[in-house]
Amino acid sequence: NLSNLFGSKLSLTKKTILTFPLEQLYLHPSKTSPFIRHVVATLLGFYLALFCFGWYALHFLVQSGLAYGVMIFTGVEHMHKYCFVVTLGYLSFCQVTRAYVFDYGMYSADFTGPMMVITQKITSLAFEIHDGLMKREEHLKPSQKYLAVRKMPSLLEYLSYNCNFMGILAGPTCSYNDYIAFIEGRWYEPKHLESNGKENGKFKQSDPSPKRDVIQKVCTCALALMVYLVIYTICPTDRVIDDTFMASNPFYIQVLYLYISMLALRPKYYFVWTLADAINNAAGFGFNGYNADGTPKWDRISNLRILNIEFATSFKMFLDNWNIQTALWLKRVCYERCPYNPTAATFLLSAIWHGVYPGYYLTFITGIVVTMAARAVRHNVRQHFLGSATLKLIYDVITWFSTQMAICYTVVPFVLLAVGPSLKFYSSWYCCIHLICLLLVLVLPVKSRRTKQQEQPSSIHASEQNCLSSPDNNCSQKQKAT
Template identity: 55%
Template structure:
């Protein structure tokens, strides 16, 4: 669950030494002007880049250079001298890229990138005393950290591992030649994604710059059977307009709902001491719903910027429609209709979930769920609320998986039972998510404990009881392992 900290908007001035954790719960301020201005300018620049600097008219080096220059300018415009942290991290990790052995490049890069990010996160608490800076540079630093580590693992896969030891996806994304300095800077600092992401794969990005991105996806479809003699040229204009409409709706909801139901309500005396449990349950859900539009706004706008530049084409759906969701960070419909905790997480901050899967979940030999949640919390920052959320998330994930494995099959015998099951699991999922992510926006220990006390820690208790008394089926860990050529050949021999 990626947080864009500069969008949390907890204040309009630098924190002083007298700021208390509770002070973080002041009403949400408007979206930062610099952020919105940069993204809108990036949108127009993206259209210009696609039309006038297309691969057929401009060399890849020129395209790399221009997107990098724009990206660096945007970062400096938004974050001033704090942007130095971004450039320092990029240069340090490129040094590792060119000097480290391919057998250990991913480890060194991961440790340096995550270590530097964590130091910056810690400084925001212990130096600025829980203050939210108006020029909070941690958001772009988090995005760059994802990209740096993603590329390092893909270089390691391409140059440091045997092909038969890779999964099909790892083979497809493996980078077999180390990037040049210009390619490295362009991938990490391009103006389309440097401010708000999302993370993407290096090979996809290079194919976009070189003009192979769309045709590579179209070649997967047999166009002659569809009556085409030449590959079509899909236009992103329709997708961009659709996403901009979603962005506008999200912005309107953010400006209305978030002010009507601010997170401060969750620590009010009325909520904590006077409201009954059912009222608290419903009100918590409403407040958490009201906190979503700012993420919908930021991520959908970022997606539209990339599409406007011609990046993000994902292929053709079963109805023959062109899809521009390669870089989409969320699926709002599936989020709001999710019937399981897993389905909700898979459609919320999709690119971060993919990054966690590729650098942690698929690669660690022990406790993949626990370590993935811990990495997610560490990547987000060091506010205590993040760890409350992710520790609770581990419990809820295991409990939800256990219930689903034990009882879901009982409701598949008829359509009526399946409808009942879907309605109940939808309600439970939405309430569980609201309960779990509340500390994520509360941030500090005191308001989190106050909230959970008022809710009687009900979800923690229920989840623990489920884990203790229902049988946990062990096949989930086996299913998570990516199939390599070696594992496939072994199965054939068996």
């Protein structure tokens, strides 16, 4: 039963767990040089890749090698564009051959899974190099200034970043600067500073230990695995299109079943991503400063926030806490840089990156409509419920229920993969959420991002004029609030 539920993911999970002992072999930066740490991380990564995927692991080298060649020979001005096309194109080629030549319909942790993470790393690095070497400092956003790479990585640094043993199997993606800081031992420097920027001697006696967080995350993995194995065997998702089930149960039972089946499916992802996070933390990667009580935070490369997902009151809140590193990648390489229809372009890129199964595209097309409707509701309705705590609670309950139903409805094709079963499900629901969302988009006005950007300078200018004509000294406070 376990093999049927996980498929080849079970084998990959076992091998991922075997990564834990390797963390103990990885020497602290105070005991060895960055060069040795790069070499060890890369060699162990290649060993794990060969152990798990055999000669298919050569695709990791081919993809990385092609992209590095593009970086070296095409020049900084257009390097990021060519790297994006070449890397994503090679990933798509491998996904097509895997899906339609080898095992169509078998959604498994095959060799294209790690390639998806490598694709994120290569394209992110290409854009970061372009920002660091091509753009002026004043033209970069604050996040882009931090991520910008000021020199071309060596081949060893590049391969270590893409194929290190901590993230070769399940990720998650991280920025190049964060990874290099970890390799060189600069990852704990923020601990010396308090929130006000002053040096705090309390926490600089020794490096923060990840043991507490690693144990906590391993326990979370065990709980997630147990929930998945117990509930999903009782409530598999494909039953939502079973003719007998649909004919013998009223619609409200089908709605309840859909929610429970999707609730039971999510712990599979909680397990994999939390395990990957724990592995990186065990190696000393992922430190993110200190909490208010002085305890270290190890969530710099965490891929999800489970409570925020389960209690999300908006579609955006759900997506912001689900597969966080992928969402950041989509935001940095697409949403913030696409001049036209960034929402649609981001969902399209996400679908292409995930693979070639038609269900992915149905999910992300639906996601565009749901996102637009959720945005319209928030901009036009939310302010009417902020007058009292009771109204706010009512609004939160309604939006929580709506968000969970919208998520479940949207991702069914992502699970079913094929067109026929996906359309059968939507038709059994009379495409009701599609129709409701389209109606909301048509009825409720929402300003586009470009309109907001055009209005922002004028509002700032008006604020400055008010400050100049104001007799009091409150303008600085207003500007800070703006």
